[in-house]
Amino acid sequence: MRLKQNIVITETGFVFDSDTGDSYSTNPVGMELLEKLRAQMEMEEITAYMTGKYDVEPLQFQRYFDDFVIMLRHFNLMEEPE
Amino acid sequence: MEKLKFERPVISRINAGIPDKFGMKTHIIPVTQIDGIPVKDILDRYGSPVYVISEKTVRSVYQEALHAFTTRYPKIQFAWSYKTNYLNAVCRIYHQEGSWAEVVSGFEYDKAIENGVPGNKIIFNGPDKSAEDLKKAIENGSLIHIDHSDELYDCIKIAKAEGKKAKVAIRVNMDTGIYPQWDRFGFNYENGEAWNAINKIMPEENLELTGLHTHIGTYIMTPSAYAVATSKLALLAVRIEKKYSHHIRYIDLGGGFASKNTLKGAYLPGTDTCPSFDDYAEAITNALNNSDIEYEHMPALFLETGRALIDDAGCILGTVLANKRLANGRRSLIIDIGVNLLFTSFWYEHNIAPAQFHQDDYEDTTIYGPLCMNIDVIRAAIMFPSLNKGDHVVISRTGAYNMTQWLQFITYRPRVVLINMKGEAEMIREQETNQTMNMLDVVPGHLKNKDE
Numbered sequence: 001m002r003l004k005q006n007i008v009i010t011e012t013g014f015v016f017d018s019d020t021g022d023s024y025s026t027n028p029v030g031m032e033l034l035e036k037l038r039a040q041m042e043m044e045e046i047t048a049y050m051t052g053k054y055d056v057e058p059l060q061f062q063r064y065f066d067d068f069v070i071m072l073r074h075f076n077l078m079e080e081p082e
Numbered sequence: 083m084e085k086l087k088f089e090r091p092v093i094s095r096i097n098a099g100i101p102d103k104f105g106m107k108t109h110i111i112p113v114t115q116i117d118g119i120p121v122k123d124i125l126d127r128y129g130s131p132v133y134v135i136s137e138k139t140v141r142s143v144y145q146e147a148l149h150a151f152t153t154r155y156p157k158i159q160f161a162w163s164y165k166t167n168y169l170n171a172v173c174r175i176y177h178q179e180g181s182w183a184e185v186v187s188g189f190e191y192d193k194a195i196e197n198g199v200p201g202n203k204i205i206f207n208g209p210d211k212s213a214e215d216l217k218k219a220i221e222n223g224s225l226i227h228i229d230h231s232d233e234l235y236d237c238i239k240i241a242k243a244e245g246k247k248a249k250v251a252i253r254v255n256m257d258t259g260i261y262p263q264w265d266r267f268g269f270n271y272e273n274g275e276a277w278n279a280i281n282k283i284m285p286e287e288n289l290e291l292t293g294l295h296t297h298i299g300t301y302i303m304t305p306s307a308y309a310v311a312t313s314k315l316a317l318l319a320v321r322i323e324k325k326y327s328h329h330i331r332y333i334d335l336g337g338g339f340a341s342k343n344t345l346k347g348a349y350l351p352g353t354d355t356c357p358s359f360d361d362y363a364e365a366i367t368n369a370l371n372n373s374d375i376e377y378e379h380m381p382a383l384f385l386e387t388g389r390a391l392i393d394d395a396g397c398i399l400g401t402v403l404a405n406k407r408l409a410n411g412r413r414s415l416i417i418d419i420g421v422n423l424l425f426t427s428f429w430y431e432h433n434i435a436p437a438q439f440h441q442d443d444y445e446d447t448t449i450y451g452p453l454c455m456n457i458d459v460i461r462a463a464i465m466f467p468s469l470n471k472g473d474h475v476v477i478s479r480t481g482a483y484n485m486t487q488w489l490q491f492i493t494y495r496p497r498v499v500l501i502n503m504k505g506e507a508e509m510i511r512e513q514e515t516n517q518t519m520n521m522l523d524v525v526p527g528h529l530k531n532k533d534e
């Protein structure tokens with residue numbers, strides 16, 4: 001699971017896709033997740049990291065994470081699996 | 083180390099230069115309590131979903147409407163439109179406030195009698211009055227508003243047979259400048275049908291023409307239409323005075339005032355566009371005061387206001403069943419309130435709010451009911467925050483028509499709770515059960531199981 005490499009993320013949560021010219025906005029947790037996905041971290045690792053840092057149950061986190069990834073796919077921000 | 087507060091991750095596309103239709107940021111204020119009782123407590127106690135009615139709001143809106151009219155005209159009488167909400171407790175609140183009853187069927191008529199309304203304070207409207215209904219209404223001295231000439235002949239026949247004088251009015255339909263013009267009920271004004279009916283009634287010994295009635299439509303946003311309707315009924319009253327030296331006792335303008343709900347497709351919210359009771363009262367009473375009806379014989383003004391009186395007093399509380407992304411990425415929410423419980427969702431964009439504080443992650447969302455039917459859409463498109471399974475929602479302004487037009491479908495109809503004047507919750511209608519449903523079914527002998 002990996003974020004497309006051409007995606008630019010600024011510190012203010014502005015997300016830019018240089019392929020399409022589309023831009024997006026995300027919140028701080030979203031920014032963190034985008035960085036993890038860019039680094040090709042897997043779901044389990046991300047969950048462990050996030051639930052260690054934030055006050056959230058693993059199952060609840062995974063629900064939100066799934067929903068977030070659906071949106072990234074919908075916006076074509078993820079690399080398609082080979 | 084203490085963990086940081088978690089916020090749900092969100093990402094949305096930036097569409098430069100397209101603010102929402104009011105150019106404002108969406109912000110939904112959670113509705114956490116109804117008349118001081120936490121929403122969660124009501125749901126814990128009475129189950130989900132549940133209808134809630136605020137007695138305080140019922141009474142205060144009634145008083146506001148009454149005040150708008152009584153300050154402008156001396157003789158005002160409201161008659162509670164039973165079809166709008168005929169839960170006995172609700173009807174009795176209106177009757178306690180001084181409202182008569184306006185009914186449109188034998189069932190509603192009997193309900194009004196059982197709610198303690200004297201027969202002579204019941205207005206009997208509608209196209210479907212059986213011979214038995216008419217007989218009862220004539221005996222009780224109720225006000226029979228005749229809908230068509232077949233009914234007029236029935237009234238004459240039954241009143242004669244009973245040796246009684248029936249108190250009747252005619253329902254008049256007319257052009258008031260609004261579209262659509264309702265012409266299926268009553269006698270038409272412009273083509274002379276209404277005047278013809280009056281000329282049939284007046285010579286009849288067993289009929290007394292007590293009033294003139296119209297109901298020009300529902301959710302009427304233009305008070306001036308009522309001014310036109312009032313003037314036309316007043317003209318008929320003047321003609322009756324001239325020809326028969328008879329003074330009608332009342333003019334009944336029916337219902338139809340808009341509630342603050344937003345109609346589907348409306349550009350602005352109903353809260354911004356709905357005329358006030360003062361606006362309607364001004365239009366109607368001016369037309370009456372300026373009419374040529376003889377001053378000593380000014381008729382009483384009857385009103386059968388339904389939705390504008392009770393919509394604000396009712397809400398439905400429910401629970402989130404699931405979140406789902408649609409194939410196109412759109413957020414959707416499934417709640418346990420379906421269109422079977424919210425009949426008015428077919429014409430209103432209902433206000434729906436979370437019942438607890440929520441994250442500020444608004445997204446265009448579709449809200450579905452639980453019915454497993456494609457039509458079960460509570461809101462097709464609403465900017466809504468993300469909620470979790472088990473969270474609660476409140477759909478407000480649902481007091482009118484939902485507790486009468488609700489459909490028993492797939493599951494039981496839920497409880498209805500009244501928050502009384504002391505701020506206490508009291509159940510005013512029990513939930514249906516398997517037994518309620520089966521009570522009416524009859525299984526023929528050859529389909530019975532051996533042990534039945």
Ligand SMILES: Cc1ncc(COP(=O)(O)O)c(C=O)c1O
Pocket residue numbers: 163166184207208297299300301336337338339386387388389390482
């Ligand atoms: C004869 C009559 N009176 C009163 C009403 C109440 O109307 P509303 O709820 O629009 O005020 C109705 C509703 O259809 C009606 O048919």
